[in-house]
Amino acid sequence: MAEIVRQEGSSLEFRVVVPQREVKAVYDGVVNSLMQQMKIPGFRPGKAPRSVVVKRAGEEYVKDEVREKLLQSSYPVAVRELNLSLLDAEIRPETLSESADFTYTVQAETYPDVTLPNWKELTLEAQSPEITDEVVEKTLSDLLERNASFEVVERPAEAGDQLTLLELDEDEASPYPVYLDSAQDYVREALVGKSAGEEISIVTPEMDHGDHQHESETVRVQVVDIKKKNLPVLDDEFAKTLNFDTVDALRDAVSRELKARAAVEGNTNRRDEFVEKLVEGLQGDLPASLIKRRRDAMFEEIKGDLERQGVPFSEYETFMRDQNKYDDFLADLDKNALQRVKRDLALEKLAEDMKVTLTGKEFDDSLNALARQSGVSVQETRKQLGANGLEGYQASVVRDKALNQAVLSLGFQFAADSSSEETAPVETQEAAVEVEPSSKVSEAEASLEAVDSSSEEATEEFAPVETQEAVVEVDSSSEEAVVEVEPSSEENKSE
Helix, strand or coil, rough: CCCEEEEEEEEEEEEECCCEEEEEEEEHHHHHHHHHHCCCCCCCEEEEECHHHHHHHHHHHHHHHHHHHHHHHHHHHHHHHHCCCCEEEEEEEECCCCCCEEEEEEEECCCCCCCCCHHHCHHHHHHCCCCCHHHHHHHHHHHHHHCEEEEEECCCCCCCCCCEEECCCCCCCEEEEECCCCCCHHHHHHHCCCCCCEEEEEEEEEECCCEEECCEEEEEEEEEEEEEEECCCCCCCHHCCCCCHHHHHHHHHHHHHHHHHHHHHHHHHHHHHHHHHHHHCCCCCCCHHHHHHHHHHHHHHHHHHHHCCCCCCCCCHHHHHCCCCCHHHHHHHHHHHHHHHHHHHHHHHHHHHCCCCCCCCHHHHHHHHHHHCCCCHHHHHHHHHHHHHHHHHHHHHHHHHHHHHHHHHHCCCCCCCCCCCCCCCCCCCCEEEECCCCCCCCCCHHCCCCCHEEEEHHHHHHHCCCCCCCCCCCCCCCCCCCEECCCCCCCCCCC
């Protein structure tokens, strides 16, 4: 039985009561399952007394399992029974007892009445970066750099060398390498021309890192050794070390992979542009309580992330205040919360207008992919998400499906993501070639570097955000994209 107990605008509270007979049936099912699974000394499988099984498993564990199953079965029914379309919900279970009804309340936000722009007339201008011959050749050049070897030389350091340094003012310091061709200018200027055994003072300039100021300081180091870089020749012999018969086969594979990743970036760019224009044209009153709840949830998630890294939020807050950045942090949090709410409303309305539904198989496939990505079982993923999280995750998958269908209807085809598990190159016994595209050849190549990070951001963009805890908005862009290339069966005779 479900009933609404309070409603103010788009905010409401409803109560759900699960009859005791259903509670008892679920209790029995959980305990019987444990009886079959558990091995208890002195008893045959399934023959241990109920009380022994519950004690062995833990009464709280049994209650948690029962509560989760009751919520998963009753919550969707209650939402349908009350004819609700919920944007956000928080389930608050009451005490669970085998001999009584199970009651829980739900604090929820219904969708405000919003309208979308005429998205069928939108023009998308985002393009995939162009992969030119220059990009491919520079990527191959970077591959040579990654496979370079180094040999110790007895001469002063030159610009392309690798130097091993030891800090002199640090107790128990360990030597570390410095690559002069990629070092900061002030480091390179201090080290070029120096010889092994020399002691040098390197002065780091004052730097503004945005959220904090780095004061100038002096670091005393000793040059342990100097190594000359030897680059391999880009020829058939080099290609064979990477499991390709010829350098042309390697070049073709690199070109195909870069173009595939560029196509994926084009997909992401067009989806982002579509969402941006959809949100810009969104009309309707947004509940302040909904924005505040999203903002508070994001704030708690940030605190949790910091604490998992061993940083108490109080220390982070003090640091940000000392840098006069705390107000900017809160302003960004408010802005991100508002944008997330707008985005979810726009895509939910899009899914509603397009009558997008999700089959059980589609949801299971998506949940399986999430579990694989997290490195846990599907059962563990369901448990971690809980009833709130599963409901929110399902909503996010529907939004994603609606977005894809809308962009497709505008005449764009989606390229397969070569970085995904489903479309990744088939594993061979030989190691994959890792290729790093350069960041300085052309604008197209610079765009290409964002392919990996863009696909990650796309994944994050459609992660489950409707849980009790909001997902922190993160810029996951990376400095370099790493392209994995493997020879096809035609290119590798050993297969």
